[in-house]
Amino acid sequence: xxxxxxxxxxxxxxxxxxxxxxxxxxxxxxxxxxxxxxxxxxxxxxxxxxxxxxxxxxxxxxxxxxxxxxxxxxxxxxxxxxxxxxxxxxxxxxxxxxxxxxxxxxxxxxxxxxxxxxxxxxxxxxxxxxxxxxxxxxxxxxxxxxxxxxxxxxxxxxxxxxxxxxxxxxxxxxxxxxxxxxxxxxxxxxxxxxxxxxxxxxxxxxxxxxxxxxxxxxxxxxxxxxxxxxxxxxxxxxxxxxxxxxxxxxxxxxxxxxxxxxxxxxxxxxxxxxxxxxxxxxxxxxxxxxxxxxxxxxxxxxxxxx
Amino acid sequence: xxxxxxxxxxxxxxxxxxxxxxxxxxxxxxxxxxxxxxxxxxxxxxxxxxxxxxxxxxxxxxxxxxxxxxxxxxxxxxxxxxxxxxxxxxxxxxxxxxxxxxxxxxxxxxxxxxxxxxxxxxxxxxxxxxxxxxxxxxxxxxxxxxxxxxxxxxxxxxxxxxxxxxxxxxxxxxxxxxxxxxxxxxxxxxxxxxxxxxxxxxxxxxxxxxxxxxxxxxxxxxxxxxxxxxxxxxxxxxxxxxxxxxxxxxxxxxxxxxxxxxxxxxxxxxxxxxxxxxxxxxxxxx
Numbered sequence: 001x002x003x004x005x006x007x008x009x010x011x012x013x014x015x016x017x018x019x020x021x022x023x024x025x026x027x028x029x030x031x032x033x034x035x036x037x038x039x040x041x042x043x044x045x046x047x048x049x050x051x052x053x054x055x056x057x058x059x060x061x062x063x064x065x066x067x068x069x070x071x072x073x074x075x076x077x078x079x080x081x082x083x084x085x086x087x088x089x090x091x092x093x094x095x096x097x098x099x100x101x102x103x104x105x106x107x108x109x110x111x112x113x114x115x116x117x118x119x120x121x122x123x124x125x126x127x128x129x130x131x132x133x134x135x136x137x138x139x140x141x142x143x144x145x146x147x148x149x150x151x152x153x154x155x156x157x158x159x160x161x162x163x164x165x166x167x168x169x170x171x172x173x174x175x176x177x178x179x180x181x182x183x184x185x186x187x188x189x190x191x192x193x194x195x196x197x198x199x200x201x202x203x204x205x206x207x208x209x210x211x212x213x214x215x216x217x218x219x220x221x222x223x224x225x226x227x228x229x230x231x232x233x234x235x236x237x238x239x240x241x242x243x244x245x246x247x248x249x250x251x252x253x254x255x256x257x258x259x260x261x262x263x264x265x266x267x268x269x270x271x272x273x274x275x276x277x278x279x280x281x282x283x284x285x286x287x288x289x290x291x292x293x294x295x296x297x298x299x300x301x302x303x304x305x306x
Numbered sequence: 307x308x309x310x311x312x313x314x315x316x317x318x319x320x321x322x323x324x325x326x327x328x329x330x331x332x333x334x335x336x337x338x339x340x341x342x343x344x345x346x347x348x349x350x351x352x353x354x355x356x357x358x359x360x361x362x363x364x365x366x367x368x369x370x371x372x373x374x375x376x377x378x379x380x381x382x383x384x385x386x387x388x389x390x391x392x393x394x395x396x397x398x399x400x401x402x403x404x405x406x407x408x409x410x411x412x413x414x415x416x417x418x419x420x421x422x423x424x425x426x427x428x429x430x431x432x433x434x435x436x437x438x439x440x441x442x443x444x445x446x447x448x449x450x451x452x453x454x455x456x457x458x459x460x461x462x463x464x465x466x467x468x469x470x471x472x473x474x475x476x477x478x479x480x481x482x483x484x485x486x487x488x489x490x491x492x493x494x495x496x497x498x499x500x501x502x503x504x505x506x507x508x509x510x511x512x513x514x515x516x517x518x519x520x521x522x523x524x525x526x527x528x529x530x531x532x533x534x535x536x537x538x539x540x541x542x543x544x545x546x547x548x549x550x551x552x553x554x555x556x557x558x559x560x561x562x563x564x565x566x567x568x569x570x571x572x573x574x575x576x577x578x579x580x581x582x583x584x585x586x587x588x589x590x591x592x
Contacts, residue, residue, distance in 0.1 A: 023449065044449060047480070055472035058435045062442020065420065065428045067373065068449070070442075086469075089432035090439070094420050 001164040004142035005103040008160065009037035011146040012071055012101075016042050020150055023063050025049055026073035027056045032162075033073035033103045053078045057086035057098070064096035069150055072098060076105035076159070077118045084124055087155070092128040095154040100125075101146060103160045106246035107274065107291060108196060110163070113281035119274040123251025125157050126224050132177075133223040135159040135245075135253075137168040137198035141221060144175035152177065159195060163284055166199050168219070180227035182234070186214035189240040189302045192231065194220045194253050197244035197272070203295035208302060215302060220253055228260045235267040240305040244272040244298050246288075270301035310361040315529060318361065322528040325395070326356035330557045331584050332391035332404055338577035340408040343416070345561065346568040348388040350492040350525070350552040351459060357531045358457055359392035367397035370424040376454050377427040377443050381436020382461035382490065383417040384569070390414050390423070398425035434467025436460060437487060441473055444482045455484045455539065463495030465506045471516065477545045478517030486538040487518075487547040490525065492554040494565045513547045525550030558583050 012035070015022055028051045030036040039046035049056040053074055060070040072079060079102035080087070091098045107117045125131050132152060136142035142160060149156035168183070183198070184205050193201035198219045205215035216234050220226065235241050241261065243254040254271030261267045274291055288294050310318060329352045337343035358378060365375035380389050387407060394401045399413075406412025413422040417431025428439045440458035447454050460470065477485055489509065493500045500506055513520045519541050523530040531550065538546035554568070555561035558580040561572070572580055 023445070047445065049472075049476060052469075052472035052476070054434075054469045055438045055476055058438025058469060058473065059442040059445070059476065061435070062379075062428065062439035062444075063446045064442070065439065066377075066443045066446030068446050085432055086435060086438075090429050090435060094429040 001166055002139035003162065003164045004136045004139055004160045005032070005034055005162060007139055007142040007146055008073070008101050008103070009034035011143050012038045013041050015147070015150050016045060021068055022071060022150065023047070023068045024071045024073065025056050025060055027051060027053045027078065029074050029103070032075070033101070035073045053083045054086050057083040057091060060098045061086065061090040061094070061096055064098050065094070069097045070099065071101050074102045075116060076102040076121050077116055080118070080121045080124055080157070088128055091155050092130045095130045097153070098155050099149040100155070100157040101149070101160055104162045105159045106161055106195065107279045107287050108161050108163050108246060108284045110284035110287065111281050114278040117279035119248040119279065120251065121159065122223055122247050122253070123255065126251060126256065130154045131224065132156045133159070135194040135221060135223055137195055137219055137221065138165055140167065140169040140171060140173045141175060144173060148175055148177050161196065165196055168198055168202070175221065178222050178225050178227060180230040181219045181221060182216060182230065183219055184215070184217040186216035186238065188214045188238055189242065189305065190216045190218060190234040190238045191242050191244065191298055191302065192218045192220050192253065192257060193244045194223060196246055197293065200293070200295040201244055201298055204298035204302065207295060207299045213302065213306065223253055223256060226256050226260060228264070231257060231260055232264050235261055235265050240268050240302065242270045242272060242298055242301045244293065246293055247273055248276060249273040250276060268305045270304060272297050272301055318532070319529050322356050322360060325360045326353045326528065327557070327584055328395060329356055329388055329391045331581060332394070333387040334558070334572060334577055334580050334584070336387045336390070336404050336407040337571045338574070339405060341571045342408055343387055343571055344384040344569045345572065346494065346554040347382055347385040347461060347490060347492070349555045349557055351385050351388050351490045352556065353526045353528050354459065354488055354490065354531055354550055355388050355392050357528050357535065359396055362532060362535050363457065364454070367425065370398060373450070374452050374454055377440070377456040379428055379436040379440045379456065379458040380418055380430050381458050382433065382464050383430030385459070386414070386416065386418045389418055389426070393423065393425040396425070399423060433461070433464045434469040437470055437473035437477065440485050440487070441477050441480070441482055444484045445480065447484060455486065458485065458487050460487055460489050462489055462491045462493060462500050462506055462509070463503070465489065465509070466504050474513065474516040474518065481543050482545045483541050483543055485545040486535060487545065489547060489549050490552050491549055492552040494554040494563065494568065496565065496568045498565050509549055517544060519544050519546040520549065521546060522549045522551070525552035526556055
């Protein structure tokens with residue numbers, strides 16, 4: 001178990017040591033993102049913008065326009081939500097090298113509750129031309145995605161979370177941008193997850209296998225651009241698809257998969273996720289069952305279609 | 307711009323006033339032809355932009371991406387016509403391109419796009435963001451040990467945006483003395499007088515309280531603008547803001563000081579009359 005956010009200081013420090021021309025900004029949350037550790041190692045390349053997310057993104061835009069690759073922290077609900085206009089009208093419109101590695105995305109924030117949880121960040125960013133969206137399933141994938149973010153041209157969002165999450169990969173993992181990964185082959189139903197729901201989908205597949213149901217599990221790690229070919233090919237094979245995410249079922253992974261399948265290969269689909277409602281305070285382990293985002297719910301959704 | 311450095315003050319004044327007049331004519335012709343655009347804030351800023359682009363800033367159309375160039379951030383992006391006119395007169399884009407403002411086959415968007423127009427240092431249009439961008443450019447220069455300065459033009463109505471004051475705090479905190487902000491203070495915004503909509507005064511006290519060096523000038527006195535810019539360049543340890551008192555739509559008698567001309571294009575007759583008024587060199591000592 002390791003939190004995806006722990007990859008932030010590790011990878012940024014590694015990049016800067018390797019000579020990458022990066023700068024990091026935060027909005028009074030450097031202790032949460034781990035950027036305080038990057039700041040300790042590279043004090044001239046870190047600026048804490050204080051509680052002012054709009055100015056953080058605006059400053060990042062200026063740094064990027066002057067040639068820097070800028071990583072921005074903060075909490076995702078504020079970095080993406082409050083500074084959305086700054087991201088829309090300058091970062092993305094001008095295709096600037098601003099990489100969002102804010103933390104505490106999703107409902108896995110837990111006790112802070114609805115104001116600090118995000119269920120709409122993927123939807124908000126998906127519709128911005130030039131934005132790339134990466135959702136890591138574990139620490140190792142997060143680290144690889146942060147490296148990829150630095151190398152990619154233009155804005156990138158890596159959806160980082162707060163809690164320690166189980167490993168799906170190991171240290172040898174290599175991320176391929178734009179590639180959905182088939183983690184387990186199967187012919188009866190396709191389970192597509194991203195982030196923490198990848199492990200849930202794998203557990204659901206194990207549960208279904210006990211009943212002789214062979215589920216194919218896909219990690220749609222790159223939400224934008226979505227790997228349409230892999231998803232369509234799997235749907236063509238299984239004829240049934242379940243998506244799962246700690247995000248609203250509107251506009252996120254489920255929405256994106258629904259768009260792709262509806263246009264290319266209409267396929268029965270169930271979307272597991274937040275059902276058009278706000279989050280709430282509780283230990284995050286209790287929130288997932290409360291909102292119906294679990295391996296059991298994914299398996300149940302699959303059985304509904306069989 | 308070495309050539310204008312050798313001019314006497316009176317010659318410089320005459321030269322820059324003529325340049326500003328040319329910018330104003332371009333702006334009205336562009337907006338008139340497009341039948342849309344923002345003449346008010348373009349004309350109020352014409353003298354400030356003329357001093358920056360025809361004398362004060364160090365940059366050249368020969369290398370619009372020169373990492374050492376001075377930067378200009380048009381935070382009030384709706385004044386795009388005056389920036390495009392200055393870039394065209396400086397050779398960044400052909401003069402004839404000005405005719406395409408806001409048209410489908412043109413790169414001259416209603417608000418400036420850094421990826422379409424050489425010389426535009428950052429994309430703008432959504433108000434309140436330019437000062438933050440200028441701060442970011444100055445930080446990048448500091449990291450790289452470059453000497454360039456960043457000039458950012460802000461509207462007075464735009465100063466109602468909270469982000470301006472976030473950036474003001476940030477700039478002072480980081481002692482960004484290579485940033486010079488200029489407020490185009492014409493006291494008019496779309497819905498009326500700034501002082502009637504949401505008062506921004508006392509602007510001088512506000513900026514001072516936020517830790518900035520504050521200068522006040524007549525925003526149509528090119529020599530006063532140049533002197534203020536020079537003083538700002540000499541400041542160490544804090545950024546400077548120049549509060550430039552201006553007149554909206556300055557230079558056209560029947561358009562001056564009217565909020566209606568914020569975002570309305572002159573019709574053919576109005577354009578003809580406006581260009582007539584702008585055809586002669588203004589009186590010395592205006």
